Amino acid sequence: MRSEPQASVYRPDPRIETIADWIGDPVPAADFPKHELRFRNDRWARAVGLDNLDDAQWVSHLGRFEPLPGNLPQPLALRYHGHQFRSYNPDIGDGRGFLFAQMRDADQRLLDLGTKGSGRTPYSRDGDGRLTLKGAVREILATEMLEALGVNTSKTFTVIETGESLWRGDEPSPTRSAVLVRLSHGHIRIGSFQRLLAHDEKDLMEALVAYCLETYPGGEPPADAPAREEPAVILMHQVVERMADLAASWMVAGFVHGVLNTDNMNISGESFDYGPWRWLPKWDPRFTAAYFDHGGLYAFGRQPESVLWNCGQLAVALRMLTDTEPLIAALDRFGPLYQQAMARRFTWRLGVESRGLEADSTLIQSAERYMVEHEMAPDAFFFTHRGGRKADDHSFGELLKGYAPAAGSSADFWQNDESPHILIDEVERIWAAIDADDDWAPLHKKVSEIRELGRNLDEPPEPCGLRMI
Numbered sequence: 001m002r003s004e005p006q007a008s009v010y011r012p013d014p015r016i017e018t019i020a021d022w023i024g025d026p027v028p029a030a031d032f033p034k035h036e037l038r039f040r041n042d043r044w045a046r047a048v049g050l051d052n053l054d055d056a057q058w059v060s061h062l063g064r065f066e067p068l069p070g071n072l073p074q075p076l077a078l079r080y081h082g083h084q085f086r087s088y089n090p091d092i093g094d095g096r097g098f099l100f101a102q103m104r105d106a107d108q109r110l111l112d113l114g115t116k117g118s119g120r121t122p123y124s125r126d127g128d129g130r131l132t133l134k135g136a137v138r139e140i141l142a143t144e145m146l147e148a149l150g151v152n153t154s155k156t157f158t159v160i161e162t163g164e165s166l167w168r169g170d171e172p173s174p175t176r177s178a179v180l181v182r183l184s185h186g187h188i189r190i191g192s193f194q195r196l197l198a199h200d201e202k203d204l205m206e207a208l209v210a211y212c213l214e215t216y217p218g219g220e221p222p223a224d225a226p227a228r229e230e231p232a233v234i235l236m237h238q239v240v241e242r243m244a245d246l247a248a249s250w251m252v253a254g255f256v257h258g259v260l261n262t263d264n265m266n267i268s269g270e271s272f273d274y275g276p277w278r279w280l281p282k283w284d285p286r287f288t289a290a291y292f293d294h295g296g297l298y299a300f301g302r303q304p305e306s307v308l309w310n311c312g313q314l315a316v317a318l319r320m321l322t323d324t325e326p327l328i329a330a331l332d333r334f335g336p337l338y339q340q341a342m343a344r345r346f347t348w349r350l351g352v353e354s355r356g357l358e359a360d361s362t363l364i365q366s367a368e369r370y371m372v373e374h375e376m377a378p379d380a381f382f383f384t385h386r387g388g389r390k391a392d393d394h395s396f397g398e399l400l401k402g403y404a405p406a407a408g409s410s411a412d413f414w415q416n417d418e419s420p421h422i423l424i425d426e427v428e429r430i431w432a433a434i435d436a437d438d439d440w441a442p443l444h445k446k447v448s449e450i451r452e453l454g455r456n457l458d459e460p461p462e463p464c465g466l467r468m469i
Contacts, residue, residue, distance in 0.1 A: 001408070002455045008106035010049030012070035015102055015110060019211055022204055023192070024076035027098055029065040030119025030129060032179070034163025037063070038133075038440065039140055044155045044183050048103045048111055062100075062181050063160040065118065071101040077121035081198055082191035082263030083313060085297055090198055092191070092263055093123030096130060099187055110215055113157060114187050116180040116273075130166055133159075133176035134431050135275075137443060141422045141430070142274040143182075144450045149253040150345065150460025152246060154184035154272035170291070176435075184270050185466075186216055190310055191263035193317035205320050209235050216268045218242070218465045222333075227326035232318045235267075236330040241465030242269025243311050244334050247304040248341035252349050254280040254378030258289030260298045260306040262313050269465055280378055281423055283371030308334045337464070344461050351387040351409030355402065363399050370396040383419035406458075413456040420449040 016023065037055055045051040050068075053061065060066045067073055075098035081090045098121065101113040116139070117131025136159040146153040158181045165174035188208070196205045209231045218238035221228040225237065246269050250257060257264075258276040266272055276290040285301025293299070298306055311334060315327040343360035346367075347353070354360055371381050373394075384390055387409025391397040430446060433439040 002458055002460075005044055005047035006106040007046045007051075008049050008104070010069075011104035012068060013102055013104050013110060014070075014072045015211075015215060016076065016099060017072070019207060020076055022079075022201075023188075023208070024078040024094070024099065025122055026074040027077045027121045028119070029075060029098075029115075030162075030179075032063070032162035032164065032177075034161065035059045035063040036161040036163070037158070038136075038161050038178070039156065039159040039443075041155060041157050041183075044157060047105045048183065058158065059160060062113075062158050063162075063179060065100060065115075068101045068103075071103070072099070075100050075115070075118070077123060078187055078189075078192070079123075079195055080189050080191035080263050081195040082189070082261050083194075083310070084261045084263070085293075086309075088194075090195070091123075091125065094121055095124040095127050096121070100181065109185060112184055112187050114154075114182050114184065116182065117162075117177070118179050128166070130162075130164065130177050131180055132166055132168060132171055133161055133178040134171055134435070136178040136180045137431055137434060138277070138427060139180055139182075139274045140443070141427060141446065141450075142277050144447050145279070145420075145422050146253060146255065146271060148450050148454030148457065149249075149255075150348065150457065151249040151253055151255070152242075152270050152463040154182040154270055157181040157183040182272065184266070184268070184272055186266060186268040186270070188212055188215075188267045189263050190265040190267070190314045190317075191261075192267075193314055194262060197317040197320055200320075202320055205317070206231070209318075209321065212267050213238075217467050219467060221330070225326065226329055227322060230322050230326065232321040233326045233330065236315060236318055236327050237333070238465045239267055239269070239314060240311055240330050240334050241337055242267075242463065243307045244304075244337035245269065245341040245345075245461075245464035246271060247307040248338055248345050250303055251300075251342065252345040252378075254283070254300075256280065256287060256289040256298075256300045257303065258293070258298055260303065260310065262310045265307070265310045269463060279421065279423055282375045282377050283368060283381075304338055341461075341464060347403075348406075348461055349382050349457065350385060350403075351406050351414075352400070352403035353406050359402075363396070363403070366396040366399050370394055377421070377423070379419050379421045383414070386414045389414070408456070408458045411456050413452065420446065420453050422446070422450075 077094035077098045097115045120129035140156045143156045162177045164177035167173040221237040227233045256278045264273045278289040287300045387405035391400040430442045433442045
């Protein structure tokens with residue numbers, strides 16, 4: 001069984017104050033007419049020592065945003081630029097969110113509490129700075145399922161309904177409002193570096209590289225990597241490792257993020273900022289999540305390519321500090337690292353022991369053909385064949401027979417009729433109960449089912465490119 005997050009005492013550490021003068025702007029939170037606690041993630045609250053807050057204290061700090069002891073005195077709306085659908089946009093930044101607090105967990109990792117829907121900032125443009133309650137419910141489901149499936153993701157820490165009526169073009173309106181707080185390892189994005197490049201801020205670029213190397217520590221570049229001692233090159237190698245692993249984890253999860261812009265790419269390698277996401281109803285590389293992605297730029301099968309392209313934009317920014325050759329050498333590692341991560345994560349979710357990269361890659365290719373031919377969703381595929389079960393006469397089945405089951409793959413959980421899923425019809429069913437009858441039981445039941453899935457998948461592969469302090 002997978003272990004729960006390790007409990008910790010509250011250890012405030014607002015390190016971002018060392019770069020706060022140029023990485024963000026102090027902002028106030030919106031004054032909401034109502035604060036109704038709808039979701040509280042106590043399993044992760046324990047990990048940062050905030051589980052002892054009663055509901056009133058919880059809402060005061062995470063709905064009204066009264067500062068936590070020893071933490072940031074005022075929230076910071078972070079500054080960044082970004083490529084949005086490959087078009088550069090200098091007019092973005094935290095437009096409906098901010099960084100609220102930083103603290104250490106039991107492993108001494110620095111974790112952030114950031115918001116979504118907390119009000120207008122200098123970067124809101126024409127937006128109202130708000131989040132719909134439906135959007136918050138969708139983010140709960142996305143983060144819970146991704147965490148269960150071993151993806152390095154932000155965690156939905158809390159959702160508080162805020163009592164406003166919002167008008168949105170992609171939802172029946174007026175619709176209910178909420179503020180969401182996420183827990184994640186960091187909020188520094190590729191777009192943070194792009195902004196410094198655009199402003200020709202070399203000294204600040206060096207300072208941001210140093211901050212990231214200290215805050216999100218990782219391994220050293222390969223022994224033969226050119227300029228491997230240079231800080232910018234070290235960071236580039238670490239980010240490539242993280243992003244290759246992240247892309248593979250999405251593919252094995254059957255997850256489509258939907259909006260892989262550079263301002264949505266976190267230097268820590270975490271998946272975050274969930275908007276039009278979907279899970280695959282069947283294996284289809286062309287499947288898109290965003291209704292506005294008319295060209296399929298961020299289709300399921302193009303996600304690794306999109307992540308690599310975004311890494312390339314980080315390399316463009318870091319050329320301010322180093323030569324091109326060592327950055328290209330780091331980018332060239334993406335493909336092999338992605339294939340290794342696919343093999344590691346695919347066999348983990350399938351519940352079988354690896355037989356080496358070549359054999360595992362052949363198994364993956366055969367599995368993809370099997371899912372296409374049977375119009376099968378990845379969730380159903382992995383559940384059906386967990387631990388090498390039901391290896392039929394298809395070429396995939398013949399390959400699967402050569403794999404030994406991993407420990408834990410024969411648990412009673414896998415004898416159930418089906419695996420929990422959050423395909424779009426299920427998401428809409430859960431939201432309809434909330435919207436029509438204020439019935440939150442289907443959501444809480446689904447979260448419990450998803451967490452049970454996670455426990456029975458055992459410990460996931462460690463994220464690449466990161467190490468504990």
